Amino acid sequence: MVNLIRRWVDRGQPDADARSWRTAHHSTTGAAHLRSGAPCQDAGTAEVLDEGAWAFVVVADGHGSDHCFRSDRGAAFAVAAARQVVASFHRELRQVGGTPTIKTLADLWDTEARRLVPSWRYLVHADLVDNPPRLADLDREPGLRRFLDKVVGEGRHDRNYQTYLQLHWFAEYAGKRRDLAPERLGPLPLPSDPTWDVATLGGWQARAYGTTLLAVLVGPTSVHWLRIGDGAMLRFVDGRAQRLVEPPAEAFANETPSLCDDDADRRLVVDTDPLAESDLPSALLVTTDGLPNSYPSEAEFLHFCDDLVVRARRGDDVAEGLTRWLPELSRRGSGDDMTVALAWVGGGRGDHVAEPVRAAPVRSEAPAVEQPVVEEPPDDRPGGAMHEVVEEERAPGEPDESTPGESAPGESALGEPTSEESSPAESAPESEGNECERDADSGRAAQQ
Known part of the structure; x- marks a missing residue:
């Protein structure tokens, strides 16, 4: 018991047997899409299973190309297909019984994850x-x-x-x-x-339905993930973000693998990692590329993510916060849609309990994504100011709008900046994400 308490205090994470996950997620329409009238082409979810013993986070980024004219539906169907994979894995795992080995877990995850592409193509066909x-x-x-x-x-x-x-x-x-x-x-x-x-x-x-997909499932002794396309997949150990897996090489050439590819089943990357006591994650986060592309550097993006996890674990309502922070980040950054799905261990609000998933897909319209309207830039964004923000003048002695009793994000307890702010990015080129712009004769997009 003493060791458990010490580990909780020193490292901010409990023993695997005592871990209980919480979740939050949000999708927002990018600033460029708001100007053009295009819909949000992202989708995502974050849910817990077995009263918090398991959690999964999923995001999908529909391509912005004119050829991908139903990618908003494609992204929603990708998330639905991923939920089916998780539900099937969880159902089959219950049949195994006992304490499964890591090989058993990895084999079962691989088998179920390989159903993702056919499930997505079924939903597309039905629609x-x-x-x-x-x-x-x-x-x-x-x-x-x-x-x-x-x-x-x-x-x-x-x-x-x-x-x-x-x-x-x-x-x-x-x-x-x-x-x-x-x-x-x-x-x-x-x-x-x-x-x-x-x-x-x-x-x-x-x-027409082209989209990427990132999904991570974590349990008591293992973490499982699948990926097709770009975006960020992070885990947090000892309070610091680290890449769970690097983006695909194609992403750096503004081209990304997609569920719409004829060889999507081959390009889907699936893996399982055991969780050792020395590197138990305190949080997992997946996001579409609109968020990391809004930051001038990887370090600044990771700083935002680190701060977001700190706030979630101390009990802040990060789900509500994301509805304000993401639109402003898009406006001042990439201009792209953004989706964040977060799972963390410890206190806080959230806990979207996974609803039962039918084994067979059903025909349905893609669910609409909430499109919040932001009137003023939020000044409590995790990681401090991403870009220069003009502060309103305050009367002498008037407190700022930071969390009561705390310094503003990115400042010391004395109100001194801890790092320089970045330059305005209003003139930066707007990104629509890595779009499905391959020619029809490229071999990866269908012939027209």
Whole structure:
């Protein structure tokens, strides 16, 4: 007991047997999308299982390319597919019984995680059949209009005609399958599938829903993750953030693996790590690339994350805080959508308990993502000021708006800055994330 208390005080984390996870997450529409009228193309969730013994965090970043005109739905379907993976893993683990070895856990996670791509393609197929893109719906689906405008703008009249015909023929294809039972519909076939008439129907369908996906599941003795595409996956040990896994090499060339790729099952990265007592994480965080891309350096991004975890573990309402901080970070940084999903050990608010997940996917519209309106820049952002902020003048003796009894983030207890603030980033180029801009003949995007 003495050692347990000492470890809690010195390292800020309890023994594995006593650990209880809490969670929070939020998605916000990027500043660039607010200006253009585009929807938020991110999605995410953070949930606990077994009364906090397990937790999982998931984010998805739909591509901003005009070719990916339903990527907001694709991101929501990716999160839904990841929840199915976690639910299936958790259900199968209960059947194992006893204390499973790390090999058993890793093998089971690998088996279930490999179902992600087919599950996502099923949800995409079901949505396309229920809601095929139609020329008559251009006013209702602005993304489709932007896609067709791009095709027309390329000036290839033969391709324009072919695209319009493919939309017409796919609507007929969908009408013949709308009454099929889910198990008979199956995943969206690949363009190379002999059952798919690519000359008639085209190969644009999966690309329209293109998205990345990052997911981490943590339990008493292991941490499991899967990744396809860019973003940040962090774990916090001894109060410091560290990368759980580095971004894919392609991300640095403004290109990223995607669930819409024909070889997505091969590009999906899956792994399991055992948790040793010497490196038990106090928190896990995943985020789409809009957040790290808003910081001039990796160190400043990690400082924000470190501070966010400190606030969560001391009991601050970080879920509410994210609704204010993320819009302002996007406005002053990348301009991109942002999603943060956080799980931590200890006190605080949160605890989104995972709802039961059906084994078979169901057809549904992608859930809408909350789009908060921020009137004034928040001055309590974790990590201190990211960019220069003009402070309002205060009357002599008037307290600032920091947390009562504390110094503002990024300042010492005496109010002295602990580090220099960054320069304004208003003129920085706005990022739409690593978009699915590969040509149709690249081999990774479907032929049109």
